[in-house]
Amino acid sequence: MSAYAPVKTEFNDKECLLAALADNEVRSYKNVEVHEKPVNLVGYHGDMRQQVAEIVIRRKEIGSASNDIGFAQGEDGTYTAIISDYDSHQHNGRWMTAVKASYATKRFEKSAQEQGLKFLSREKVNGKMVTKYLKQGA
Amino acid sequence: MAKIVTFEVDLATAESKISTNGFQGKGCEAIVKKVLADQGDTTSAISHTREYNAPTLTSNRLNQGK
Numbered sequence: 001m002s003a004y005a006p007v008k009t010e011f012n013d014k015e016c017l018l019a020a021l022a023d024n025e026v027r028s029y030k031n032v033e034v035h036e037k038p039v040n041l042v043g044y045h046g047d048m049r050q051q052v053a054e055i056v057i058r059r060k061e062i063g064s065a066s067n068d069i070g071f072a073q074g075e076d077g078t079y080t081a082i083i084s085d086y087d088s089h090q091h092n093g094r095w096m097t098a099v100k101a102s103y104a105t106k107r108f109e110k111s112a113q114e115q116g117l118k119f120l121s122r123e124k125v126n127g128k129m130v131t132k133y134l135k136q137g138a
Numbered sequence: 139m140a141k142i143v144t145f146e147v148d149l150a151t152a153e154s155k156i157s158t159n160g161f162q163g164k165g166c167e168a169i170v171k172k173v174l175a176d177q178g179d180t181t182s183a184i185s186h187t188r189e190y191n192a193p194t195l196t197s198n199r200l201n202q203g204k
Contacts, residue, residue, distance in 0.1 A: 097152045101148070101151075101154075104147045104152060104154045105145065105147050112145075117143060129146070130145070132143070132145075134142055134143075135141045
């Protein structure tokens with residue numbers, strides 16, 4: 001049985017986190033479960049594990065020998081990633097960094113739209129994702 | 139006057155920055171400040187990236203004896 005280990009993150013926007021999981025540079029998951037109350041993660045053998053999370057990437061989406069991956073929301077609103085030792089080889093710092101980069105872009109776009117800025121462009125330039133918005137008038 | 143707000147995020151490190159071009163007037167300054175303020179939690183997430191890149195995961199498991 002592959003042990004789970006929690007990894008604290010600063011993600012606190014569910015919508016942006018889901019968007020980042022669905023669209024990042026390393027490994028994306030569009031089919032992700034979202035629950036009002038945390039549910040148990042399921043291990044490789046189909047065994048229900050004690051770890052619970054509101055956002056769950058089921059093992060069938062990850063790989064035949066994988067365990068579920070979860071994101072559990074804490075009392076402060078931030079999410080803790082729950083990844084098994086086995087799955088941490090592919091869902092490592094590189095993957096988490098890609099999710100964070102995508103999250104940052106989604107979060108900025110959400111803020112910009114809330115502020116009434118008009119989307120201009122988004123393109124990858126020299127290893128950076130560059131997003132531009134226009135603000136009309138003063 | 140039209141102003142452009144540019145957001146850049148490094149895909150390798152997740153570090154980001156916001157820049158503006160042609161912003162003038164108090165109203166525009168307020169908008170930029172609001173966007174920057176809204177980025178506060180993102181900035182925190184990015185700073186956490188550095189922690190994550192450190193061998194935190196391994197250390198946790200070592201501490202747990204797993």
